[in-house]
Each structure stands twice: as structure tokens, then as C-alpha cells.
Amino acid sequence: MDQDADFAEFASARWSSMVRSAVFLGCTIEEAHDLTQSALLRCYTAWRKVQKADDRDAYVYRVLLNCHRDSRRRRWWGNIPPAHLLTELRTWTR
Numbered sequence: 001m002d003q004d005a006d007f008a009e010f011a012s013a014r015w016s017s018m019v020r021s022a023v024f025l026g027c028t029i030e031e032a033h034d035l036t037q038s039a040l041l042r043c044y045t046a047w048r049k050v051q052k053a054d055d056r057d058a059y060v061y062r063v064l065l066n067c068h069r070d071s072r073r074r075r076w077w078g079n080i081p082p083a084h085l086l087t088e089l090r091t092w093t094r
Contacts, residue, residue: 007047010056011040018064025068035071039064 015036022032042063043050053059 003047006051007044011044014057014060015040018060021061021064022068025065027068035064035067038071039067042067 018036018039019029019032022035023029025035027035039060043060050056050059
């Protein structure tokens, strides 16, 4: 079996369980689909390493966790001023 066909078979067999795992991590359904697609893309680019792994499922699940962590890391978690400060600022600028 060639590499692309092997990956396609693996990905189609694991898609629903990976999406379910992403939902358990706290993603919405749409985010879970995106996260799974990102993880499978990473796995496709390193498919030879995935094939050599002792446990493919564990390897791919770890990639899913890393993708989830990376997606959360990019978010901005800065301070948002409280609503009462915004209303005071609006009154001062008038």
C-alpha cells in the first residue's frame, strides 16, 4: 500500500475519535474539526515518523494535544477595562 493510501485509511478511521477528543478538550464542534484537520496535516507531513511509532494512536493524539496547546497559546489574554471605566471615559471625551 502506498503512503498516501495508508494515511487516508488511517485518517478516515480515526477522524471521529479525534474530533470527539478535541470536544473533550473544550473545543466547539467547529473548533474540533479545525483542530483535527490541523493535527492530521502535521501527521501527514511526518507520516514516516508516525508509521514507525510503536503506537500510532498515541502519537497522533499527542500531536492533537500539541495543536490544541498551540492554538490556545496564540490567543490574546490581555486586560479588558471594566465597563464602568469605559462609560466614564466616554463622558470625559464629550
